[in-house]
Amino acid sequence: MxxxxxxxxxxxxxxxxxxxxxxxxxxxxxxxxxxxxxxxxxxxxxxxxxxxxxxxxxxxxxxxxxxxxxxxxxxxxxxxxxxxKDQTLTGDIRITVPEGVGECLLMPSFSKFCDSHTKINIEIISSAVPLNLSNREADVAIRICKNPPEHLVGRKLANMHRACYVSAQLKEQIKDEDFVKSLNWLGFSQRARRPVGQVAKDYPKLKSKHYMLNMNMQVAACKLNMGVAILPCFIADNDSSLIRIPPFTDEHQYDLWLLYHPDLRKSKKIQTFVHFLYEQFEILKPLIEGECFTLSP
Structure with a gap:
């Protein structure tokens, strides 16, 4: 058969x-x-x-x-x-990353790794659906979660922080408390119209308007003054066209993990890639945890 x-x-x-x-x-x-x-x-x-x-x-x-x-x-x-058993630094590595993490945070690191290991090809899958690492749907997974599956190994990389942002064009207007109260949330869907958590509690008067499930669309809409978006700090604090709104609160909601199957512990190629990412995330950790935010004069 x-x-x-x-x-x-x-x-x-x-x-x-x-x-x-x-x-x-x-x-x-x-x-x-x-x-x-x-x-x-x-x-x-x-x-x-x-x-x-x-x-x-x-x-x-x-x-x-x-x-x-x-x-x-x-x-x-x-x-x-x-x-x-593969002890060479050649061939393919399949990586799955959540939406936004690959293009907004990790692409420079991926590029740096490829420059140093020219015989390795990487395949990057941007997906909100957790791929099955046991079935080799991916070799390495970067996941946003609180409790990763017990059958996988890896490491917690950082606490993911988020905050509320508007277009930088509104820099002067957001100094007016009444103006901030007149803004609206960008919701994700009719069901998820209003955000939850501490950052949402800071703005009880804001109404919901416009809905879009895609994170990149939320970022684009926010830049075009369509409303207030709650975004990961690593995306928005690193974008000069976005600014936080008073009182500039950020909060830890999820964790960012690197995971892989324990059978790949002895693969030289996978372990080289994994430890490279561990080093990169030590550099990126302040940005992910909202520590790169500065209140400009």
């Missing part, structure tokens, strides 16, 4: 549709459909009941699914064992 057949089968079984599976696998949906059809013909069994609601596993597919999961786990174990 071809392992690739099981890989396509598992993707459809987990995601419930050919299109969703294709997105996960990074292939065209017609490829997934063709592979599933061929797999069914090879087995002489129908694996999925097709409907407008998606693909539903048949009884025989449920049995195959349970066995395929165990085989997949063993395949990933083999992959990690091989990776940990």
């Amino acid at each position: 071809n392992w690739d057949d099981l890989k396509y089968f598992l993707a459809v079984a987990r995601n419930g549709s050919v299109r969703s599976a294709a997105k996960v696998l990074g292939v065209n949906h017609t490829t997934v459909s063709r592979r599933i059809k061929q797999f069914e013909e090879d087995l002489g069994e129908r694996l999925f009941d097709r409907s407008n609601g998606g693909y539903e596993r048949t009884i025989i597919a449920d049995e195959i699914y349970q066995e395929a999961i165990h085989l997949e786990e063993r395949m990933f174990n083999v992959s990690r064992k091989v990776a940990c």
Whole structure:
């Protein structure tokens, strides 16, 4: 049996549709459909009941699914064992980072690492969804969380601080307390219209207006005077077109962690990259924790 057949089968079984599976696998949906059809013909069994609601596993597919999961786990174990034996500084490193962290904080560090290790290629995945490190969806993860999974190893990098910001064009106006009270929050959605936490409590009179889920859109809207945005200090304190509003409060809400699978402890390539990032974060820590803020005259 071809392992690739099981890989396509598992993707459809987990995601419930050919299109969703294709997105996960990074292939065209017609490829997934063709592979599933061929797999069914090879087995002489129908694996999925097709409907407008998606693909539903048949009884025989449920049995195959349970066995395929165990085989997949063993395949990933083999992959990690091989990776940990790699004592060269060549090849690929896949890194997953939260939105904003890669482009606004870590890209100079990534560039510096690549300049020093020209035979290593890095793949950076900006995603709010935690990728599965056990399944080698990524080798190293930078995550915003409070309690990282116990099966992973790594280190807490910094306390992430956030504060309230407006466009620097309003530098003089925000000295007027009444003007500040007339501003509005930039919400994330109808459900998350108003922010919570200490920074929000400092401005009880502000109303909510405009909603956007994407952090980069919040930054752009804030710069264009569309409202007050609560942003990570490492983004806004490092941007001259944004300023904090009185009383300039910042607060610690989440932690920033670097994590990887324990099987990669002996991989020279991964450990070189991990320890490089540890050193970089020692330099970046004051910015992440809001200590680089200065009240300009």
